[in-house]
Amino acid sequence: LGAFAGSCAGGSLVATYATLRRRPAQARAAKLSRRAFVKTASREAREAVARCLRENRNVAVFKELPEMALQQLLDSMTRIELEVGAQVFEQGEEVGAMYVVERGELSVFKRLLQEDEQEIQAATLGPGSYIGELGLFHRRISMECVRVTGDAPATLWRLNRSDFYTIIDALAEDDLSQSECEIDLEDLESSLGQSQESLAQIFSVSDGSGYSAAGAVQLALKQFEYDFRDTCKGVNVTSFPFIRYEAEVLEITRRAREENALIVYTLMRDEPRRAMSAEAQRPRKDGENELRTVDLWEPMLAQMESILGVPRQSKVSMSAMRPSLSETCLKMVEAIEFTRQLDDGVHPELWKDADVIIIGLSRAGKTPLSIFLAQRGFKVANYPVVPDEQPPKELFDPAIQGKCIALTIEPGRLASIRQERMADFGRSTSTYSSLQNCTKECRWLKTFYMRHGPRWPQIDTSSGALEEQAAKIIKLLKAKAGEEASSPKYANPSVA
Numbered sequence: 473l474g475a476f477a478g479s480c481a482g483g484s485l486v487a488t489y490a491t492l493r494r495r496p497a498q499a500r501a502a503k504l505s506r507r508a509f510v511k512t513a514s515r516e517a518r519e520a521v522a523r524c525l526r527e528n529r530n531v532a533v534f535k536e537l538p539e540m541a542l543q544q545l546l547d548s549m550t551r552i553e554l555e556v557g558a559q560v561f562e563q564g565e566e567v568g569a570m571y572v573v574e575r576g577e578l579s580v581f582k583r584l585l586q587e588d589e590q591e592i593q594a595a596t597l598g599p600g601s602y603i604g605e606l607g608l609f610h611r612r613i614s615m616e617c618v619r620v621t622g623d624a625p626a627t628l629w630r631l632n633r634s635d636f637y638t639i640i641d642a643l644a645e646d647d648l649s650q651s652e653c654e655i656d657l658e659d660l661e662s663s664l665g666q667s668q669e670s671l672a673q674i675f676s677v678s679d680g681s682g683y684s685a686a687g688a689v690q691l692a693l694k695q696f697e698y699d700f701r702d703t704c705k706g707v708n709v710t711s712f713p714f715i716r717y718e719a720e721v722l723e724i725t726r727r728a729r730e731e732n733a734l735i736v737y738t739l740m741r742d743e744p745r746r747a748m749s750a751e752a753q754r755p756r757k758d759g760e761n762e763l764r765t766v767d768l769w770e771p772m773l774a775q776m777e778s779i780l781g782v783p784r785q786s787k788v789s790m791s792a793m794r795p796s797l798s799e800t801c802l803k804m805v806e807a808i809e810f811t812r813q814l815d816d817g818v819h820p821e822l823w824k825d826a827d828v829i830i831i832g833l834s835r836a837g838k839t840p841l842s843i844f845l846a847q848r849g850f851k852v853a854n855y856p857v858v859p860d861e862q863p864p865k866e867l868f869d870p871a872i873q874g875k876c877i878a879l880t881i882e883p884g885r886l887a888s889i890r891q892e893r894m895a896d897f898g899r900s901t902s903t904y905s906s907l908q909n910c911t912k913e914c915r916w917l918k919t920f921y922m923r924h925g926p927r928w929p930q931i932d933t934s935s936g937a938l939e940e941q942a943a944k945i946i947k948l949l950k951a952k953a954g955e956e957a958s959s960p961k962y963a964n965p966s967v968a
Contacts, residue, residue: 517574518546521629524572524600531570531605532847533640533808536801541639548635554626560603560618564895567607567614568633575599576626582616591617606938608636609808609843613896615889643805671708673733677724677748682713685738688768715739721747725763735765803849811846814853815839820866823853828949829872830854831925832879833913835889837933837941841879844942850949859916868924874952877945878921882934883911 522542525534534542551574554560560578561567577598581591594616597603603618608631620626676685689709710733712724721744728735739745752765773784814822816839823829827850830838838854845852855867866872890905903909921928929948931941 520600521549521572521574522546524602528602528605531608533801533804536804537643538801541643544639545631545636548639549629549631552628552630554620554628556620556622556625558620560620560628561614563614563617564892565614566896567604570605570608570631570636571603571618572629572631573597573599573601573603574627574629576620576624576628577622578603578618578626579621580616580618596621606840606843608633609812609846613893615892640805640808643801673728673731674707674709675712675724675728675733675735676709677712677715677721677735677737677739679715679739679741679744680713682711682738685736685768686711689736715744716741718743718747720744721751725751729761729763732761733764735763736768737765738768740769800849804847807846807849807851808843810851811842811853815842817855817864819853820855820864823866823872823875824869825851826853826872826875827851828853828877828945829867829875830877830879830945831857831867831928832933833857833881833886833917835886835893836879836881837938838879840938841933841941841945844938845945848942848946857917857920859913863924873925873927876925876928877948878925878928878930880917880930880932880934881914882932883907883914885934886910886914 525531525542525545528534534545537545549572554576560571563582577596578601579593580595580597580603582594597618604614674689676682676689678685686709693707693709712720715721715724724735725748727733735748737748739748748765748767752763754763756762777783810822810826813819814826828845830842830852831854832838834856838856842852842854855863857863867876884907887905887907887910890902890910894900894902894905921930931944933941
């Protein structure tokens, strides 16, 4: 499976597992319909998929995700059932999702050339296997066909790229998602015929991110779901995070009195906490609603002061209240974000901050290698060299020459990959993908490397799995840095 995963990124298939078979006519027809598998997954199935994600060698960030983020990924995955013969994806199709096999059997087929009638059966995937993971990180055109085989339908879990990055970006920005009990008022009015004024109002107030207060409100509202047509549909929760000053508190309490809202707050700073306490004790004026408040921290902190015999400290870092991420996970997320931003020659002014710069022809495998290395914590930039096009001056900066890795590829392999790419655009022939042009570009590339990068290490991407190519690059980085093989930075089973 590891060898096959490498082939997804442009490497060769494992010949010892390949068997030739005639491509059935029906496989070239329209894909069989896919139907959502509505039945709720068992707890065992969910735990099995979670283990598969944690143990995925090609998406190392899964292993480092906090449990909360992993559960969010599982919640975002779609569980589907496909009949025998159905296509998961076709050769030449864009892959924007990862699939995990819960039960059943998938087979992977590949045509070496676009016009071939014969397919190579590259691998068979059973329960616990996964495929398409590289499509989570960049727009990838499938170099293989995957369909359901065996004697029974297959049940798969699909993770879409957009859902994956929604969670990853939230971690990168340290941004907490909105409460699942917060609702769209316009949608509520249309579905239930209620106006905003008729809803029960709850204000979540905090001098930090508001996670504690919002989380407490969520859990409490679960006790009242039985009385709503849908989860929390009869309640509007409004969050007020990062409250610092008395004036802000007074404005919130004024609104709360007008809307008859319940205020749930976690205020640890002296000024907003004292302002809220004073407002809660202030007598009600004529025409005002009574102010209803719940202080989540004060009762517990008062008891702790009593039992510990020391006063509280109001200036507490609010980051201590957020779910912590491991240093490894933070580095992975940072490296992935950096690599995404510097893909395809973008922002050469930032190349000095990269750990490695990958250089090569168009479709030579730069982006898959970059993303693979980024998951190992390396900040990667890549640049596509084009004949007769002047590279940016930053490429020749003496300060980055030791970071450059030059990719080479055989003309025939390059032509095959480009032909698959052009087929995606509905074009059967083009100068760009012709063998003659690819041969010309590969010859030019050798001259370019001799003139501008005679000391750049060269990696051939014509064959071999993605993992093998990445392992060569990491070995070069280790040798340059003088790192031992046991160094935590390079400790990864995928490249061991």
